[in-house]
Amino acid sequence: MYTKKISIRNIVPLHEVRDEEKLAALTESMKEKGWQGRNIVGFDLEGEFRAITGSHRLPAADAAGIEEIEVACVEYGTMFEDYGITTDDLKDPDQIYRMLDEYDEEAAELFYEDVD
Numbered sequence: 001m002y003t004k005k006i007s008i009r010n011i012v013p014l015h016e017v018r019d020e021e022k023l024a025a026l027t028e029s030m031k032e033k034g035w036q037g038r039n040i041v042g043f044d045l046e047g048e049f050r051a052i053t054g055s056h057r058l059p060a061a062d063a064a065g066i067e068e069i070e071v072a073c074v075e076y077g078t079m080f081e082d083y084g085i086t087t088d089d090l091k092d093p094d095q096i097y098r099m100l101d102e103y104d105e106e107a108a109e110l111f112y113e114d115v116d
Helices: 018-034 057-063 078-083 093-103 105-114
Strands: 002-007 039-044 048-051 068-075
Touching: 039 105, 048 068, 057 093, 078 093, 093 105
Parallel strands: 039 068
Antiparallel strands: 002 068, 039 048
């Protein structure tokens, strides 16, 4: 795993916002204090970044005017080919964790902390 500063606008979240109250609270916090949470975890796909955590933090940061964040980029090697999937297939947290644990244990730990 490595970290990289990435523009919020280049990050595609795993899913849409599911909790508007959580989004509002995060947005207000980020307006006051900036980004305080752990890094987003995801895949750097040649310029497009696919997040697997932070589906509420990303739009909150955007609404708060934060333009770039540090991102924990997964070292995924041949994971997608080995499993015969694309990033669009990443929906089940347990499956994501199992795959990450095999290819990038450090990223798997961050992911597990985020969804636990």
